[in-house]
Amino acid sequence: MMREYNRDQLEALLMVRDYLGGLSRSQKNKLSKKTEPYLQFRAEVDQFQRVFSGVCTKKCFTSRTSACCGREGIATFFADVVINALLSTGEQLDLLDRTLRQDPGGFKCVYLTETGCLWRLKPIVCEMFLCDEAKDTVLGRDPALLKQWEELRCREKHYTWPEKPVLFDELEALFIRAGYDSPLMYFHRSPGLLRVKAKASH
Secondary structure: OOOHHHHHHHHHHHHHHHHHHOOOHHHHHHHHHHOHHHHHHHHHHHHHHHHHHHHHHHHHHHOOOOOOOEOOOOOOOHHHHHHHHHHOOHHHHHHHHHHHHHOOOOOEOOOEEOOEEOOOOOOHHHHOOOOHHHHHHOHHHOHHHHHHHHHHHHHHHHHHOOOOOOHHHHHHHHHHHOOOOOOOOHHHOOHHHHHHHHHHOO
């Protein structure tokens, strides 16, 4: 029997593939254009994260001691699914589909393999997570890097914190208007995020 986490992930993936499959090339290009500033931000974060590669590989991936890639520990936004699908090939999305359906269980995230994450662009929660050891080992010894990280965290909110119109909220709304609904649509379901939007509207 499929776990609830996997089922929610799979349903979101199928919704996104169904919607994108019905778009014309120009419509799909227009949607992709909307994500370009976010993708530029993600490229900068990816470049920054490389300073942690040695620490993270040893602490998390090799030793299996970290919870950052633990089973069902990843809060995936619906917009994460949309953006990843826009960047992925059909074969890459097929692999995600099979992985969710055939998941044997275990301690690690369903998407984590021996060669890394199966996502073309992994969820923002994953990308912006740093464990205490990584912070202490790298950022604690370099004030300039710490400042750069804090600036990136502030910029993240431009896409994910709905005090004003943000990309993740807009993508959910697009799919809701098209008749789709998913537990991963936190910007329209999460009491906390709904309060942020309500407060900002007054």
